Amino acid sequence: MRGHLVEHRAGRLKVQQGDQIPELKVTPDRYLTVRYAGASGDFNPIHIDEDFAKQVGLPGRILHGLWTMAQVARAQTEAGGGPQSLRRLEVQFRGMGLPEHEITVTGTVHEVRDGVAVVHTVAEQDGKAIIRNAEAEIAL
Amino acid sequence: MPPVAVDTAAIGKQYPPVTYAVGREKIREYAFAVGETNPLHLDVEAARAAGYRDVVAPPMFASVYCSRAVGPAYFDPEVGIDFARLVHSGQEFRWGPLVVAGDEVSTALSIKDISERAGAGFYVFESVSTNQDGDVVCVGTWSNIVRGG
Secondary structure, eight states: OTTOOOEEETTEEEOOTTOBOOOEEEOOOTTHHHHHHHHHOOOOHHHHOHHHHHHTTOSSOOOOHHHHHHHHHHHHHHHHTSGGGEEEEEEEEOSOOOTTSOEEEEEEEEEEETTEEEEEEEEEETTEEEEEEEEEEEEO | OOOOOOOGGGTTOBOOOEEEEOOHHHHHHHHHHHTOOOGGGTOHHHHHHTTOSSOBOOGGGHHHHTHHHHHHHHTOTTTOOOGGGEEEEEEEEEEOSOOBTTOEEEEEEEEEEEEEETTEEEEEEEEEEEOTTSOEEEEEEEEEEEOOO
């Protein structure tokens, strides 16, 4: 994998500023928003009802922002070696994510301090950031 | 566009904590929905072998156990959000110990800030989630914009 610079060494991560975390690619399928609505309890019709979404001026059903944030989180925990590694994640939601379009999460280590890697990360779809200015803290 | 009428009186308002019982199958359902493949979230034996009592909730499962605690603020007339013009603009979570199936997580929500800039209303909520042992498992900052219209 290109940019595969975060390495596991005897259970610890060896990272330095400028390293990229492994890229995560995911394509939400046609019914993803329905499954996520059930899993999360967020049944806002803009996510699950195509007609309603169009009536309120959207191009169609849009992804739940917190689902997209979960993809950003997953990229960090996969880089960090598990769920216990993610200490903090802050994101800004921009634009709208759409089902059936591939999402790519990338991230770069901004600094390493006190056993924590601070990662600047972004989620893009069709060349546009749908999550931007995101910052994660991963315990090393 | 006319500006949003912003009332800041609700800043500091606190809502009664809401307790969420974390279920094993709910964690699995959530893990499948977000594409988690780590066996800690799916396989009880794998989770136990790693030293956890039961399957582990992915960090972003916070959005599930916080949900019923956060909801009332969005519909509180004292906060005054126009839901039709609401955009969830930003989110932060800071995590403590991992949540596992069988935990009871209590979430208290407060209104951290309400302000108006350039005709739009900015509403920031804070959630503090605590497990049955008194450990803070997650602090969430929920940022919302209500656009003028």
